Amino acid sequence: MSEPTTATAATSASAADLAARARALDAADELGKHREKFALGGGSGQEDAGVYLDGNSLGALPAHVPARLADVVARQWGELRIRSWDESGWWTAPERIGDRIAPLVGAAEGQIVVGDSTSVNVFKAVVAATRLADGGRDEILVDATTFPTDGYIAESAARLTGHRIVPLDPAGIPGAVTDRTALALVNHVDYRSGRLQDLPGITAALHEAGALAVWDLCHSAGALPVGLDAHGVDLAVGCTYKYLNGGPGAPAYLYVAERHQDRFDSPLPGWNSHADPFGMTPGYRAADGAARGRVGTPDILSMLALEAALDVWDGVRIEDVRAKSLALTDFFLECVRVYAPGGRVTAVTPEAHAERGSQVALRCAEAPAVMAELIRRGVVGDLRRPDILRFGFTPLYVGFADVERAARTLADVLADIPPAGA
Incomplete structure (x- = not known):
């Protein structure tokens, strides 16, 4: 030094x-x-790897992932081809990987499905929450300091569902909830300032007024205990390429509390979330459990890179x-x-x-x-x-x-x- x-x-x-x-x-x-x-070497002949303090945007590469992904490409895709949906477990990957993320965010198994982007999952969660809320509730409280896309998605969801957006500082949410509040969408950790919001307190205040809590965990999952089940969170979303080290553009995840799963009505029903996906029937019937959060064909290459990356959390x-x-x-x-x-x-x-x-x-x-x-x-x-x-x-x-x-x-x-x- x-x-x-x-x-x-x-x-x-x-x-x-x-x-x-x-x-x-x-x-x-x-x-x-x-x-x-982790692969933290300098690369390109550099002896000094430097200091990497940007894992809150893109986590470092776990060193074993390239070899694991090479097997996915060369053997599972290259040799087994379509057989890998069954023989390599591709079909069950969204829920299987969700169960591996679950302990990191304080959730029991069967409540997290992996797939799509954070933005798509925010849309699913917000619209589904309006459908879960009691009738007559026409307001969506939105963290005024939220990551911009969450705000864009919430505004679009509000236009589609006939709700009104109420932006406010997260600290003000407990005092702003009324019998018109359907849900609040809040970032657990503010992306700009790093402020940790009061997830237990805000969730409890929402529930006391009969509203639902939807949390964005992008900047907290893998960095601190979340306690989704313990604090009664209703729905949550998060990315996997920050503290979970899943790789650029790695698929996001959606948490649906078990108590809501039989009434979770996704605004994006797809063949992958159908109770009989290969029946190809014109009518939609939702699958049981967290699989209701699926939409289309999973992005297998990035999903299995994420699964391999999660090995670093063992123990x-x-x-x-x-x-x-x-x-x-x-x-x-x-x-x-x-x-x-x-x-x-x-x-x-x-x-x-x-x-x-x-x-x-x-x-x-x-x-x-x-x-x-x-x-x-x-x-x-x-x-x-x-x-x-x-x-x-x-x-x-x-x-x-x-x-x-x-x-x-x-x-x-x-x-x-x-x-x-x-």
Whole structure:
């Protein structure tokens, strides 16, 4: 590890302490052994793999997935061909993989089906929730800070179903629920700020008023305990290419609580969710269980890559992941305070553990230039315009030395880029 540059020389004593603490924390880290399961090399002849803090956008590749996927392509598709639907288990993959995701989000088996994109599953969940809600309820509460697509989909669903969208801050949902509320669509972790919303409290408030809770878990599944069953969530959706490391464009998933499955009325009925899919009858009759969330032919190649990727979770407790996530983000915030004082960056992510996901967002007036230079120097995060630097912490492969290096490099970059307006 290189010596502190001029930008951090004034805090060299603290820097030495932070570097030593990082080494000690890594040495004691029980999850550190899982890092070797991922392909984290520099590639293209690079000796330095850098620091990857963008797992909240695209998780790293589990090292064993290419060989597993090669078998899917060469043997299952190339040799067995259509026989693989039965002999290789292709047909049962959506529910089988859903059952593997279930423990990571606190769900019993039989309630999650994998397939389609997050956006498509949001549409299914929102429209189905309006059909599950008691008659006369004509409002959909939507997280005003939601990922934009969730808002677009909710607005479209509202036009189709005759409902009215009510946008508001998630913290205001409990006080805004009325007898007109059909459901609320909320992001468990805010994609921009990293704020963790109160899933138990919001869900309970909705239920008390007779409404349903639909949660987007894209930025929480695989990073922290969710407790879908324990907290009585009705419907949930999530992607699998972030903290679940399923690969770019990996299929999303839909959770339908068991108590709702016999009345779950999907707005996208397809042959794959028919009770007799090969009967090819003109009338639709929904399958039992979570399979009602299927639509068309599953995307087998990406789905089986995801199934292989989930092997990295064998023997891992999500509670341990959460503990390390909080320790990593605490340490990063401390390092940033030591290395980059002076107000050039300010934390947007809450300090309180109960309000923090597994990312840290920093506001910086020069964010586009700073992130471009960070990436050039081997620290990969991402940017949310106009002024947010985002850093995602995936506990299975990010270590404390990574955190210290990222903060130190950030300070160096800030020293080299003049403040806006200077």
